[in-house]
Amino acid sequence: MPIDAVKAxxxxxxxxxxxxxxxxxxxYHLGLGxxxxxxDPGELRxxxxxxxxxLPTFATVAGAGKAVAGVVSLTGIDIALASVLHGAQSVRVHRPIPVEGRAVQSGRVAAVYDKGSAAVIVLRTEAADDDGPxxxxxxxxxxxxxxGFGGERGPSTGFALPAVAPDHTVERxxxxxxxxxxxxxxxxxxxHADPDFAAQAGFDRPILHGLCTYGMTVKAVADTVLDGDVSRIRACxxxxxxxxxxxxxxxxxxWAADTRAVVTVSAVERGGAPVLDSTLVEYS
Structure with missing residues (x-):
């Protein structure tokens, strides 16, 4: 079996x-656009x-992070990279990330869920330096x-949007x-670069990294709702x-409130095709 959930x-x-x-x-910031x-003074930050x-989402690439590609080599997992897609992501920062730093990062498979036509592997990574988490x-x-291996289906990551018009809409x-x-x-x-590989995965051309769209979105929230103060972000x-x-x-x-913003992202040229949903940015 390509995935041994218990072993993983x-x-x-x-x-x-x-x-x-x-x-x-x-x-990283330049890669987000x-x-x-x-x-512009805001962009110079x-x-x-x-x-x-x-930006807190830098945590997804610090130390050349590669969770999606790296999953194919984990204990108990033997799968083809072309079959892998990033389903969801969360980051919680325990304090602002320093501009330069060293840390010890520990990662493990927290769960493997059975969605019927697909498996979902949950990877949890924690980082700490000399000052703590x-x-x-x-x-x-x-x-x-x-x-289809008979495992738990796992929790849903989705939630309903507010039933009112958005407070802010920007385009990037x-x-x-x-x-x-x-x-x-x-x-x-x-x-994300090779047209032949993208075709093997079912796409007519290379796609943008999901984590890039994620970082662009959190930056847009910081710039629009928080006046560019990324230190206020606690989780996304x-x-x-x-x-x-x-x-x-x-x-x-x-949709912005006192301590959080609910966000959706869609592709304008494809008639509003969904790109990100159930997106939440929490802040102080």
Missing amino acids: VAAEPRTAGIRWDRKDVQL AGVPAT YTLESRLHV LWTNESQIFVRGEG HVREDQALLYRLSGDWNPL STRFAGVAFPGETLRIDM
């Missing part, structure tokens, strides 16, 4: 030291070392064709080369409802 969950956590510096942070306009702050990531990885353009730039932060899955979660392609325009709808 029982495996010892994988622990490794990671490090990052301002260039890693700047590259930051820096447009280049001299993402691109200029003397003003730099760190930094962040906790949780990735839900869908593996097509590997369900995805550059043609954005996936090529974003992958330099550590996710080398050829699905999303469900990948569809795909985005380089060259498209993303419509980001936000």
Whole structure:
């Protein structure tokens, strides 16, 4: 059996030291489309070392994180990379991420769920430095064709939207080369660069990384709702409802309250096709 759920969950956590510096942070932000306009004071907080702050979603790539591609080599899991899709993601930061740092990161398979036509592998990663916990990531990885093994179905990550018009709507353009730039932060899955590999996975061209769309969305919330103060963000979660392609325009709808924003993302050129749903940004 390609996935041995019991063996995968029982495996010892994988622990490794990671490090990052301002260039890693700047590259990540640029991969999200930051820096447009280049001299805008708000954008300089993402691109200029003397003003730099760190978007919490950087936790998904710190130390060249590669949860989606790395899942194929975990204990108890023997699957093809082309069958893997990112289903959902959450990040909780325990304090602002420093511009430069070292940490110990520990990751494990927290659960394996049976969705019938697919299996869902839940990867949980925690990082801490000398001052204590930094962040906790949780990735839900869908593996097509590997369900039906009789396991628990698992909880739903979806929720209903407010029954009123959004408080804010912004649009963000995805550059043609954005996936090529974003992958330099550590996710080398050829699905995002190689047309032949994308065709094997059922797409007519390479798609944008789901985590790139996720980071773009959280940045949009920070810039629109929080006046760019990323230090206020405590947690952010999303469900990948569809795909985005380089060259498209993303419509980001936000319902903002005192301590959280509910968000959806859709592709304008494809008639509002869903890209992210059940997205929540929590802040102070």
